[in-house]
Amino acid sequence: MESTFLGINTVHFWTYLFLAGVIFLFMFMMGAVMSWSERKQSAQLQDRLGANRAAIPLPFGKKLAVLGFINNLADALKCLVKENFKPQTENKVIYNLAIFFAFIPAVLSVAVVPFAGVIKPAELFQAWYLKWVPWLPEYFAANLPDFSFRLQVANLNVGLLFIFAVGGINVFGAILAGWSSNNKFSMMGGMRSAAQMISYEVSMGLALLGIIFIYQNVDIWNLVQGQSELAWGWLPKWGIFLQPLAFFLFLAAAVAENKRMPFDLPEAESEIIAGYFTEYSGFKMLLFMFAEFIEIVFVAIMVTTLFFGGYSVPWLMADGFHFPWGATLALSHASVVLLQVFSFISKVFFFCWLLQQIRWSLPRFRYDQLMHLGWKILLPLAILNLVITVIIVALGGF
């Protein structure tokens, strides 16, 4: 029964390929949703209505506007048919490569994030609401009764370091785009972006060191497992409860990494047109914007995974709820998995919402304020947090 493909178990290969596709699609869908909510949410909080005019005409004078979703389709269509403007630059290769440096890290780093716990297909497809593919439960029960996998594309034991490594590539996207565009505004945007991202990466890493010390792990899977445990029998060991300061430091640093509103100096419209992607038009510009939206989702995923227990639901074990007051609620495997996925996605949605809300509420920092916040406030506080955490861990706390 052990068939292999390129030295990998065939079932494993197809399972993880399918999973990678699903999560890739999920990120793209979330990017589309974010570009929609960028319009609608900002409108709602400013007492406007937002995009609602673009519509597909239907018979009998009806129109299909889908709450402004059609505006996004119209935007994509417009960007596709626009003139492909090329600046007079000597570095056509780098100019075109920069888009991918900005875009690929955003979708790549989500590979190490677990979306739910261990899945046993033989048990999963026994649930009555998952029996709509009749041969699946029979196939798994007959051939692979013990097969199980994690809802995580890449099971790396250095997951957090991988995220930092891949996220570090992001800065090349901005600076290469700025440099190869042969435009002074782009250059300024690229330089600003490099300075800002490197400054804030330091405090971001230091804030997360506390998490690493507490859970004694850099494997994201184990970090989430550690957060699913209970302290004193009732409090989930979520990062927000054990490292509240680190959460706020990480959130600020992550928004700065994301180059979103209070920290959007790299693309400050009123100062340097559009910063490092001034010279990109049409679909290339759209890819930069899309990368930014996917990064918001990724920041939300990181906050969820590291500080809000990832997919874990409080008191939910593999066989159902075990409430601290003694009550239990038995659930089937499929229900547990679905609850975990739902928990993860709803947390991600909440943080996407919060990040959008912050983006549309705040004005842009001055450059000196940006550097002041990064180096003089976040960095000392991160070091303080780290020192306190290390002392507590050394004294045997947690």
Add this chain to the structure above:
Amino acid sequence: MSYQIPGLPDMEYMDRQKRTFLTQIYYREVARGVWITTKHFFRNMWKWMTFRKGGVVVQYPEETRPDMSPNNRGRHVLVQRSNGESRCVACQMCGTVCPAECITIEAEESKNSTIQRKPKVFDIDISRCIFCGFCVEACPVDAIRMLASTENLVGYNRFKMIYDKDTLLNWHPVVNDDVVHGYNP
């Protein structure tokens, strides 16, 4: 920071916010700002969920403002004589004074010997009009007026937004009093 002016006591001339540690680390100020926008967001979302309109926007061609001033300068009308003809004598005053140059008049001879001239063509390009009301002020015979109403001044095509003489003469406003209360300085 204060500016010492000779002869005046040392005092602050600006209403400067005190810079404390709490404002300098931004977190509390960010939370206050986000709290305000969040209140607005949820108020509007609640309205939307209960099938009301969140936000204060008027969706123009479908909706018009109910609180429009009676002195508002809206749509043009040509005033009729008792026999149904236009009162316009094609003197070109309005076309001359129009800063947007959106009025086109071609004169022709009138059968009525006391009037002599009447417009053959009287077009207003509503897409160029800036609604300044100069044409109404310039008219010596009170032939053109502006209504308070701004209903339906839209078109998918710019040629549909040129209103000709018949349209301007025979446009019946929804509220009859509108003609009386139209802009007439």
